[in-house]
Amino acid sequence: MKKPTNVDEYIANNEKWQDELVYLRALILATDLEETIKWMFPTYMLKGKNVVALCAFKEYFGIWFFQGGTLSDELKVLTNAQEGKTKAMRQWRFKDIKEINPEKVTAYVLEAIQNQKDGNIIKPKSARKTPKPLVIPLELQEILDKNDLVLQHFNEFSLSNKRDFAEYITNAKRQATKEKRLEKIIPMILHGEGLNDKYKK
Numbered sequence: 001m002k003k004p005t006n007v008d009e010y011i012a013n014n015e016k017w018q019d020e021l022v023y024l025r026a027l028i029l030a031t032d033l034e035e036t037i038k039w040m041f042p043t044y045m046l047k048g049k050n051v052v053a054l055c056a057f058k059e060y061f062g063i064w065f066f067q068g069g070t071l072s073d074e075l076k077v078l079t080n081a082q083e084g085k086t087k088a089m090r091q092w093r094f095k096d097i098k099e100i101n102p103e104k105v106t107a108y109v110l111e112a113i114q115n116q117k118d119g120n121i122i123k124p125k126s127a128r129k130t131p132k133p134l135v136i137p138l139e140l141q142e143i144l145d146k147n148d149l150v151l152q153h154f155n156e157f158s159l160s161n162k163r164d165f166a167e168y169i170t171n172a173k174r175q176a177t178k179e180k181r182l183e184k185i186i187p188m189i190l191h192g193e194g195l196n197d198k199y200k201k
Contacts, residue, residue, distance in 0.1 A: 007035055007042040014056040020097045024054055024063060027105050031113060046116050052109055062093040069122050070115045071108060088122035134162055137169045139178050153189050164195040
């Protein structure tokens with residue numbers, strides 16, 4: 001489908017559901033929401049915050065509620081398109097224009113607007129990255145096992161610095177290169193100098 005630059009083009013591109021989209025659009029524009037295009041969908045915002053969006057697919061059309069998880073959903077019509085993944089977003093799907101009850105649709109949109117005004121929103125959980133495990137190559141491990149002084153200094157480094165040393169050895173393809181790199185990093189470890197310290201200054 002051609003990427004729409006405005007809502008009129010989006011509706012024109014969806015010939016199957018044109019009347020239905022026009023109907024829903026009119027109901028939403030009767031509220032305080034501002035219309036724009038985002039992610040190729042008609043999107044309606046309140047003070048820069050996404051509230052609802054229109055969507056049209058092969059089998060159905062409908063309304064996305066960006067904070068649908070906060071709605072009371074008395075009619076039990078909202079669905080989660082990605083169960084277990086999407087916490088806030090919900091969708092109200094229709095397959096026929098006759099299914100649209102203007103009063104009820106407006107009530108849902110107005111509740112969504114009020115929730116946004118009240119700050120009643122579901123905030124996404126900050127993604128916590130699992131730190132990469134420290135995998136020490138055998139060549140370096142042998143030195144750590146044999147030399148307590150090197151081991152002591154190595155253990156004083158941060159996890160990221162330890163990982164830098166380990167990966168520096170692991171990434172060498174030839175054994176000769178590994179040995180040369182070991183000769184380089186042992187003095188650095190003993191002097192408390194991280195492999196990439198000079199780039200961080």
